[in-house]
Amino acid sequence: MEPTNLNASSAAPDELEQRLLASAGAALADDGFSRRVLAALPARRRAWVQGWMIPALGAAVGFVLALGRGASPASLLSVTDKIGSTLADPTVLSAMVITAGAFALLQFLDDGLVE
Amino acid sequence: MTPSDSELIARTLLHDDRAAFGELVQRHQSAVRRFLRHLTAGDAAEADDLAQETFLQAHRGLARFRGHSSFSSWLLGIAHNHFRNARRRRRETAAEPGEADAAVTDSTRASDLRDDLSRALEKLEPDEQTALHLFYQQGLTQSEVAAALGWPLGTVKTHLARGKDKLRLLLRLWNPQT
Numbered sequence: 001m002e003p004t005n006l007n008a009s010s011a012a013p014d015e016l017e018q019r020l021l022a023s024a025g026a027a028l029a030d031d032g033f034s035r036r037v038l039a040a041l042p043a044r045r046r047a048w049v050q051g052w053m054i055p056a057l058g059a060a061v062g063f064v065l066a067l068g069r070g071a072s073p074a075s076l077l078s079v080t081d082k083i084g085s086t087l088a089d090p091t092v093l094s095a096m097v098i099t100a101g102a103f104a105l106l107q108f109l110d111d112g113l114v115e
Numbered sequence: 116m117t118p119s120d121s122e123l124i125a126r127t128l129l130h131d132d133r134a135a136f137g138e139l140v141q142r143h144q145s146a147v148r149r150f151l152r153h154l155t156a157g158d159a160a161e162a163d164d165l166a167q168e169t170f171l172q173a174h175r176g177l178a179r180f181r182g183h184s185s186f187s188s189w190l191l192g193i194a195h196n197h198f199r200n201a202r203r204r205r206r207e208t209a210a211e212p213g214e215a216d217a218a219v220t221d222s223t224r225a226s227d228l229r230d231d232l233s234r235a236l237e238k239l240e241p242d243e244q245t246a247l248h249l250f251y252q253q254g255l256t257q258s259e260v261a262a263a264l265g266w267p268l269g270t271v272k273t274h275l276a277r278g279k280d281k282l283r284l285l286l287r288l289w290n291p292q293t
Contacts, residue, residue: 016279016282016283016286017251017279019232020232020247020251020252020282021251021252023232023233023251023252024251024252024253024254025149025252027145027149028144028145028148028149029145030141030144030145033140033144033148033163033166033167034137034140034141034144035137036167037137037140037144037167037170037171038133038136038137038140040167040171041133041136041171041174044131044133
């Protein structure tokens, strides 16, 4: 093997380099390749399904099930009063705000907005 | 005005914009498919399957593209990894064909100059072929080749220089009059 000259490519292309450059060939036509790739992508998340809908749906189902098991609407609604008074506690409210902020940050990172 | 790769990437990430990603595929499919055809020794079907996997993985991992290298060299790096994984899986299930005969035969001596170059390229180490392909035929810079393949820049320079030295030697042996 001849000694390697690492600086050989710094000058103008020699005959070999010109032949290598000329052998590049033409660009490939797409010929449906892009369509094939797009068709293989995973299904798009439906835009109308939002994260907040899942717990809201769960609460609604729970409300209906409770009514079905004989609970009165008045007793169920009184629960909201208890929740309201609990949230009025600054410690609980702070914890809720921090949790919501953490979820929002996770969503932000998951969307790729932060590298 | 034609949107840049960065704009298309942002639209894909923010709005799951399939048209934007399709535009990226259209822009870069030729480079990725040609590179994979080179790696698979011209097997267009296998190369296109690997190219499809490359773009699907790029879509999944688009948020991890940091823009330190060009989008094109990032894609070529993914393509190279897919090719190596596919070869590894193939080696695990079947014996690899033997090394091509490195000896210079009479028939190769008789070939014309144009064929000589491709035949000589086939005699090089795979890494040397890959470096020469990306640098001369895909037009990447040495730094972009290094980024795409995950090699140190010095390794790229060494493979390029050694590859060219070997090519010159082979072409001189086959065509002593030139």
